Amino acid sequence: MLSFETLYSMGHEQVVFFSDSSCNLKAIVAIHNTVLGPALGGTRMWPYASEQEALTDVLRLSRGMTYKASISGLDLGGGKAVIIGDPTKDKSEALFRSYGQFLQSLNGRYITAEDVNTTVADMEHIFTETDNVAGVAQIHGGSGNPSPYTALGVYRGIEASCTKVYGDRSVKGKVISLQGAGQVGRSLGEILHNNGAKIIFTDINEKNIQLFKDTIPSAEFVKSDEIYDVDCDIYAPCALGATVNDQTVERLKCQIVAGAANNQLAEDKHGEILMKRNILYAPDYLVNAGGVMNVSIEFEGWNDDKSKRMVNTIYDTSLNIFALSDKENIPVNKATDKLAEARIESIRKIKGAYVGTNIAPRFPGRKQR
């Protein structure tokens, strides 16, 4: 199952299994890289078909967090956790508190937050047992639900893409095909609509479709598979990953792909195909970093202004990446990886310089050696 060969090839530092049969806890934490700081990433709860599937997911997701934190300029490393279980049946106070106690044992090397199927309420239970959790309720000085900040970041990425493609950051009059009318999709749809864009959307969940229609009555609905054929300026994937794939990439009738979903390109080659088709791809793990930026503000005392100020930097970072992609004639996804890796390497190199003066006393009451 888990081999050092896999960990070496993917670059992980540590993988930990937590089990507590009293509350049916089966969790895996993967710490990918802590060069830039403690590993931060959400806890996903999912009824995985097998332990292997859960392990594969957590290894992949934690690696993605390293790149996301790096490109976003955060002093954080990459990590992620999965809890194997059905979120509709298996959640309990005991499960999340037990999980929180285990997290405490990692001594701050990994800090968790919300992810798919985990909520602010779940973070509150974890917070009862450990400080190493972000995204707790705003009433406790936390940052709460990250989705509106993720949506704002995606919007900044879309504006940067418009600047690059049309020479003007405004979305006024642009047609957006939006896939996924969930928490981020709805929030993004609202911002785009309020700034003059026309929205064509799809979803498979009746409740979310209705909520979206209630929020933006002028939005036009299309069936799930029709979204790839919509004549539009911008395709915004906000549902699942890998929607730019062999079956869809030639169908897209847009100039820009920019959305919230993680890992939008099924394979790297799809980034090259988009480039050849003259479709600009906004780097997914940068433009959807608003949520992680928002929780990172908790370490310095969260407030809305500080968070939005950081999320707004996605506009300039996206433009820098587009410029690098042009300069080196490489796809945007490659340019993003290159910048993220370069930052980690440069900081890795300065670690160790004057290390003696950088370490704060860990045992203030004890005599220093």
Ligand code: NAD
């Ligand atoms: P969500 O579950 O609230 O919304 C996802 C929506 O996609 C749901 O309405 C679902 O019905 C719809 N959907 C699923 N399959 C579909 C399909 N085949 N066709 C059309 N619609 C489909 O999730 P969310 O929090 O809005 O996140 C959206 C995406 O953004 C996810 O991929 C998530 O990983 C990513 N993301 C979210 C955040 C955040 O802050 N929430 C941060 C970073 C990345």
